[in-house]
Amino acid sequence: MQIEFDGKVALIVGAAQGIGFATATELRNSGAKVAVADINGEAALAAASRLAGDDTEKLGVQADISSMDSVEAMVAEVTSQLGAPDIVIISAALLDDKLFLDSGPKDWQRIIDVCLYGPMNVLHSVLPGMTERGFGRIICMASDSARVGQARLSYYAAAKGGVIALIKSVAQEVGPSGVTLNVVSPGATDTELRQAREAQTKEAIGEERYAARTKKVVRMYPAGRIGLPQDHASMITYLASEQASWVTGQVISVNGGFVMP
Numbered sequence: 001m002q003i004e005f006d007g008k009v010a011l012i013v014g015a016a017q018g019i020g021f022a023t024a025t026e027l028r029n030s031g032a033k034v035a036v037a038d039i040n041g042e043a044a045l046a047a048a049s050r051l052a053g054d055d056t057e058k059l060g061v062q063a064d065i066s067s068m069d070s071v072e073a074m075v076a077e078v079t080s081q082l083g084a085p086d087i088v089i090i091s092a093a094l095l096d097d098k099l100f101l102d103s104g105p106k107d108w109q110r111i112i113d114v115c116l117y118g119p120m121n122v123l124h125s126v127l128p129g130m131t132e133r134g135f136g137r138i139i140c141m142a143s144d145s146a147r148v149g150q151a152r153l154s155y156y157a158a159a160k161g162g163v164i165a166l167i168k169s170v171a172q173e174v175g176p177s178g179v180t181l182n183v184v185s186p187g188a189t190d191t192e193l194r195q196a197r198e199a200q201t202k203e204a205i206g207e208e209r210y211a212a213r214t215k216k217v218v219r220m221y222p223a224g225r226i227g228l229p230q231d232h233a234s235m236i237t238y239l240a241s242e243q244a245s246w247v248t249g250q251v252i253s254v255n256g257g258f259v260m261p
């Protein structure tokens with residue numbers, strides 16, 4: 001199967017690094033015009049400049065997904081520079097590694113703002129144009145922590161569970177319009193997000209225990225390794241394609257077999 005995006009406009013939010021950047025690279029290499037959006041504006045510009053193509057085919061833009069004003073400004077800038085987005089990937093997220101009883105409302109608020117209100121802001125901004133034009137692909141990243149729970153990530157997992165319910169519900173509302181919405185649910189994947197959490201764990205438990213723990217974690221993955229950003233970029237590219245027009249409202253775990261919900 002050959003996937004070609006043929007000048008379609010893809011907006012990837014949270015794309016300065018990690019899964020978002022791997023996806024931006026894949027979509028650009030498959031012919032999409034790509035906007036790299038991130039809360040870190042400098043990193044977004046630098047990431048866009050690393051993609052193939054000239055300025056008419058790619059763009060770096062600063063945006064905070066948790067703010068509706070910022071999201072609307074981002075969509076307006078992408079539309080004026082590259083065209084209205086046909087494909088939107090929501091990869092932005094934050095983690096907070098804490099026991100629930102050691103956390104409080106301030107901790108919950110920031111995670112819910114970014115991980116649940118963020119996708120709501122983006123959907124609300126881009127869906128009217130997509131439904132009017134009769135085409136759209138939205139892919140939102142959740143997490144297997146939402147499907148099976150994860151100690152020390154309770155409110156992040158709760159936000160991601162909300163994303164799954166949001167995407168399924170909106171997919172039902174816009175089904176006949178040619179717009180599909182799906183969720184990709186990663187297992188542990190070697191990105192900056194995970195590396196930061198792993199570094200904290202290593203410091204807390206020491207090198208020897210950390211090495212033993214790492215072996216134990218890998219044994220939990222039937223595929224024998226943790227994920228790479230590219231593993232997700234390949235699935236997202238398929239979901240963003242014309243060929244995936246009959247896939248909507250689905251939650252697809254890309255996780256080396258870690259859980260099989």
Ligand SMILES: NC(=O)c1ccc[n+]([C@@H]2O[C@H](COP(=O)([O-])OP(=O)(O)OC[C@H]3O[C@@H](n4cnc5c(N)ncnc54)[C@H](O)[C@@H]3O)[C@@H](O)[C@H]2O)c1
Pocket residue numbers: 013014015016017018019020037038039040063064065066090091092093094114141142143144185186187188189190191192193194
């Ligand atoms: N890496 C994993 O092990 C893993 C596991 C499960 C789920 N996920 C999910 O996959 C997605 C991508 O994860 P990743 O590992 O590539 O993360 P990452 O931290 O490497 O990249 C996320 C990007 O989002 C940006 N961002 C953060 N807050 C933002 C905001 N308010 N507005 C705009 N951008 C913002 C960050 O600056 C960063 O560039 C996330 O939704 C994450 O929850 C990742």
